[in-house]
Amino acid sequence: MALLNIRNLSVDFATGGGSFRAVDGVDVTVEAGEVLAIVGESGSGKSVSMLAAMGLLPWTATVTADELTFDGKDLRNLSPSARRKVIGRDVAMIFQEPMSSLNPCFTVGFQIREALAQHLNLDRAARKKRALELMEMVGIPAPEKRLNAFPHQLSGGMNQRVMIAMAIACGPKLLIADEPTTALDVTIQAQILDLLTGLQRDAGMGLILITHDMGVVAETAHRVAVQYAGWKVEDQPVKDLFQTPHHPYTAALLAALPERATERRLPTIPGVVPGQFDRPQGCLFSPRCAFADDRCRSTLPPVQPPELGRARCHYPLMAPATEEAQ
Amino acid sequence: MTQPVVTARNLSRHYESGGGMFSQRQVVRALSEASFSIDPGKTLAVVGESGCGKSTLARLITLIEEPTAGEFTICGTPGVPENWDSLRSQVQIVFQDPYGSLNLRHRVGSIIEEPLKIKRPDMPAAERASKAREMMEMVGLRPEHYDRFPHMFSGGQRQRIAIARALILEPKLLVLDEPVSALDLSIQSQVLNLLLDLQERMELAYLFISHDLSVVRHVADDVVVMYLGRPVERGSKEAVFGAPRHPYTVALLSATPSADPTRHRNRIKLEGELPSPLDIPAGCPFAPRCWKAQDRCRTERPELGDAAHAAACFYPEGTETA
Numbered sequence: 001m002a003l004l005n006i007r008n009l010s011v012d013f014a015t016g017g018g019s020f021r022a023v024d025g026v027d028v029t030v031e032a033g034e035v036l037a038i039v040g041e042s043g044s045g046k047s048v049s050m051l052a053a054m055g056l057l058p059w060t061a062t063v064t065a066d067e068l069t070f071d072g073k074d075l076r077n078l079s080p081s082a083r084r085k086v087i088g089r090d091v092a093m094i095f096q097e098p099m100s101s102l103n104p105c106f107t108v109g110f111q112i113r114e115a116l117a118q119h120l121n122l123d124r125a126a127r128k129k130r131a132l133e134l135m136e137m138v139g140i141p142a143p144e145k146r147l148n149a150f151p152h153q154l155s156g157g158m159n160q161r162v163m164i165a166m167a168i169a170c171g172p173k174l175l176i177a178d179e180p181t182t183a184l185d186v187t188i189q190a191q192i193l194d195l196l197t198g199l200q201r202d203a204g205m206g207l208i209l210i211t212h213d214m215g216v217v218a219e220t221a222h223r224v225a226v227q228y229a230g231w232k233v234e235d236q237p238v239k240d241l242f243q244t245p246h247h248p249y250t251a252a253l254l255a256a257l258p259e260r261a262t263e264r265r266l267p268t269i270p271g272v273v274p275g276q277f278d279r280p281q282g283c284l285f286s287p288r289c290a291f292a293d294d295r296c297r298s299t300l301p302p303v304q305p306p307e308l309g310r311a312r313c314h315y316p317l318m319a320p321a322t323e324e325a326q
Numbered sequence: 327m328t329q330p331v332v333t334a335r336n337l338s339r340h341y342e343s344g345g346g347m348f349s350q351r352q353v354v355r356a357l358s359e360a361s362f363s364i365d366p367g368k369t370l371a372v373v374g375e376s377g378c379g380k381s382t383l384a385r386l387i388t389l390i391e392e393p394t395a396g397e398f399t400i401c402g403t404p405g406v407p408e409n410w411d412s413l414r415s416q417v418q419i420v421f422q423d424p425y426g427s428l429n430l431r432h433r434v435g436s437i438i439e440e441p442l443k444i445k446r447p448d449m450p451a452a453e454r455a456s457k458a459r460e461m462m463e464m465v466g467l468r469p470e471h472y473d474r475f476p477h478m479f480s481g482g483q484r485q486r487i488a489i490a491r492a493l494i495l496e497p498k499l500l501v502l503d504e505p506v507s508a509l510d511l512s513i514q515s516q517v518l519n520l521l522l523d524l525q526e527r528m529e530l531a532y533l534f535i536s537h538d539l540s541v542v543r544h545v546a547d548d549v550v551v552m553y554l555g556r557p558v559e560r561g562s563k564e565a566v567f568g569a570p571r572h573p574y575t576v577a578l579l580s581a582t583p584s585a586d587p588t589r590h591r592n593r594i595k596l597e598g599e600l601p602s603p604l605d606i607p608a609g610c611p612f613a614p615r616c617w618k619a620q621d622r623c624r625t626e627r628p629e630l631g632d633a634a635h636a637a638a639c640f641y642p643e644g645t646e647t648a
Contacts, residue, residue: 157599176346
């Protein structure tokens with residue numbers, strides 16, 4: 001049975017201009033020990049869908065789902081106090097900006113111990129020992145000294161390590177990392193990604209990696225879900241996705257990568273992601289799609305079978321991307 | 327032979343910081359001894375991690391700050407404060423964040439016209455407006471955008487506005503400080519294509535500052551790699567990416583994730599982090615993190631030199647003798 005199972009998740013936000021659907025009918029499944037990457041541009045709903053699953057959205061959001069279970073527990077009708085027992089302990093999350101997600105008023109040691117005190121039955125000395133262990137696990141040099149440091153005294157990479165230490169403090173079964181390396185330099189990014197995948201492998205955790213960086217996806221993920229404007233448009237194992245993308249959006253996104261460019265001009269995707277007031281009828285990608293016809297512009301596309309990458313498209317692409325480019 | 331648009335020799339910029347009643351003043355060596363030149367129609371990319379001095383370099387070249395040592399010329403004119411006023415129409419800059427670099431209270435038209443108002447005060451308003459509209463067309467904005475405000479535009483469109491504003495004075499050199507790193511992938515390629523088109527059409531020289539090596543590989547002609555305020559490697563794009571010589575460049579290239587899941591590389595893991603620019607190690611600045619460092623590296627600083635493909639290292643890659 002899957003660790004996290006989400007079927008037909010939708011999130012609507014009540015805004016001044018009416019309701020806005022940020023996530024529309026998304027399915028997510030993660031097995032234990034699997035690394036799932038969710039890729040998409042800004043506004044594709046990749047963060048919101050995970051925040052919805054964790055119950056971290058503000059009251060303006062309405063979350064509906066046919067199924068929302070974690071480790072056999074239904075998260076939809078869990079009371080807030082029962083939910084807090086699961087969130088932070090069995091499911092943990094790492095956010096993009098380590099500098100702004102740590103509390104500047106407390107030392108990092110206090111903040112790690114706080115997570116332990118909240119969820120585990122440890123006495124003071126045991127908590128301190130565990131905090132030290134965690135700091136060592138995430139590769140912070142001189143951990144005894146650093147436990148008493150405030151976030152502003154540490155660099156971005158160090159703070160991100162502290163965030164990871166907090167997240168894995170209670171031995172979660174599932175770790176959700178929301179753009180964990182976007183704010184970091186490449187050499188530090190490589191260190192953090194190695195750390196995350198190492199911890200994931202050793203503990204057999206499920207890991208959901210939310211990112212927009214195709215390079216990070218290619219190097220760390222087992223399976224990739226591509227989101228566009230609140231839809232999940234494709235879901236494939238990583239090698240297949242990069243070799244044979246079935247949704248035109250995925251194919252266009254991969255072609256737009258500068259490192260895949262064969263000539264000076266890059267292939268582009270014309271237009272922009274639809275917003276609240278210009279959502280097209282039919283397929284959301286149809287205004288920007290090179291293959292769209294009248295059917296795409298009027299009817300909602302079906303979800304194709306797994307062999308076709310669960311592409312949400314009327315006309316999924318069949319040929320490998322390399323042949324098509326030629 | 328054409329005259330280079332910019333030549334810089336040993337450009338340095340140091341800042342003093344601290345210096346209270348009880349503490350000594352400290353010197354932040356943000357940029358030391360950078361030398362390069364850019365020909366018309368060419369792109370020089372400056373790459374490096376945060377704190378390596380690439381944005382300081384941009385501030386010096388765009389005449390926002392004076393260098394503390396070294397000199398540079400723009401189109402043959404020395405970039406000293408007496409000449410700043412006349413040089414400023416030759417050099418323009420596009421900033422990283424198009425959400426912060428446009429005045430929200432001005433309409434797109436007046437944003438684009440503002441440089442003309444300042445630099446060409448004699449130009450009649452009608453001519454200014456027609457020039458602005460011409461420029462908008464060139465960067466792919468529609469005529470009806472002229473009267474709109476920046477908040478009505480997406481990131482990619484805003485970056486086009488910023489590019490139009492930078493180009494309205496017809497500069498020779500455009501400094502691009504991380505121009506696409508705030509943009510989504512599908513928009514990034516649109517803006518990169520626009521920059522390449524404009525360069526071809528207007529013979530622009532670009533000083534392209536970025537930390538994204540895959541973008542640099544696509545747009546650059548020459549590359550300078552910086553570490554802790556110093557250029558550590560300089561050469562043509564093919565040379566630097568094909569046969570990197572400085573260990574830092576090698577590490578940087580191997581740390582950059584590649585969008586190809588079938589390729590498994592042995593990533594070089596760099597230990598530790600960037601030292602503070604207040605306290606730059608003696609000898610080679612990269613020595614504390616370098617896996618090849620010897621005693622000599624910790625005491626003596628290697629010079630970059632003037633070779634076509636130069637690396638500031640005693641034991642560069644590709645010339646293994648040890």
